[in-house]
Amino acid sequence: MRRPNLVVVHRLEVASAFIPLDEKLADHHAILQGYLDTHVTRNHSDRTIDSEQRFLKGWFEGFMVKDDQHPDGERQLMIWEAMIPVLGRQRIIEFSKGLITSEFKPRTVNDYLGKLRRLFQYVLENPYIPGDEVQLIITKYGRVDQPVLEYDYPVHILDLEDEGFVLTGKQLTQFYDFIRKEYISHNPKKLTASRDYTMVVLAGESGLRANEILNLDALKPHRDIFYEQNRIQTRYGKGAKGSGKRIRKTIFTPFAQATLHVYEDQIRPNFPNAKSNPALFISESGDRISYQTMWRCLHVIVCEARKAGLELPPKLAWHSLRKSFATNFMEHNPDKVWVLMDMMGHINPSTLHRYVKHSRSYYDRVIDSVVKNLISGTTRV
The missing domain is CATH 1.10.150 (DNA polymerase; domain 1)
Incomplete structure (x- = not known):
């Protein structure tokens, strides 16, 4: 058995010698x-x-x-x-x-x-x-x-600049439509443009992180897509306090399923190494897509969308789509906070709070609803 290397720890008075x-x-x-x-x-x-x-x-x-x-x-x-x-x-x-x-x-x-x-x-x-x-x-x-x-x-x-860093349900749909109907059709690289569109849809519909999306597998033995269960999983979810990567499943909406079906059937097979590389999203060189490529592709899409007149957050990034997912889910399911925490991979509710960024119009609608309920209740009394 090899003995570990030993080091000597000096415990001397503070030295005043010249140090190069x-x-x-x-x-x-x-x-x-x-x-x-x-x-x-x-x-x-x-x-x-x-x-x-x-x-x-x-x-x-x-x-x-x-x-x-x-x-x-x-x-x-x-x-x-x-x-x-x-x-x-x-x-x-x-x-x-x-x-x-x-x-x-x-x-x-x-x-x-x-x-x-x-x-x-x-x-x-x-x-x-x-x-x-x-x-x-x-x-x-x-x-x-x-x-x-x-x-x-x-x-x-309260940082008012946080408002507008997420896309509402309507804005998200408009963003999807722009990519599908205009960006892809005018892009000479339709394969990569269609791949990028699919990744955007997954981020906005499932709340996955960019790192989780790029690590999704389409081939066995670790296929991460489950159409029959309406679930998609990541095996690269963040662990707590260095506990390692965590497997996490999240929602797989009908729209996301339909989009991914088309990608798996018609788009992905045309990429190099599609039959041997298990990665769901592949680069033009046949490797698993990198975060740098994902960032660059989304940046180009956002710039083109702004030129086309879409009103988008000032710093729309992959994490903005994750925040959009969390915010839209809570607006439609306000009593399902624990379900959202599980899908997002959050343990502490305070972490989730930083992701849910309701618009001022949403707050106004909720406040009006509460006031109306209070008034109607008072009237009945």
């Missing part, structure tokens, strides 16, 4: 990579990891500090420098003020500060510099503290 810039950068990247590796063990998606990595890398590189060792006289900020007591906190306040001044939405500010806070919390709970000889950060670079406090987060208010 290359060594500092290596330590910074080692700590950051250690944190990013936790996303892998927690089973986060590649897209989530990439987003976290790009933000954190850009944030530290964007904060410049004076350094005579550097040829330019300044360099990027290091993790432990961002966590220096008092000074690190001042930097966070400066960053937060900049976001507010630039009119970032409260939700975006919360997202950015949350990314930083989670990184710094990881460092506090694992205060080591990885390597063959693991060292304590405090030993080499001095004391560190959590610079992001709860007081830095914007107060949650």
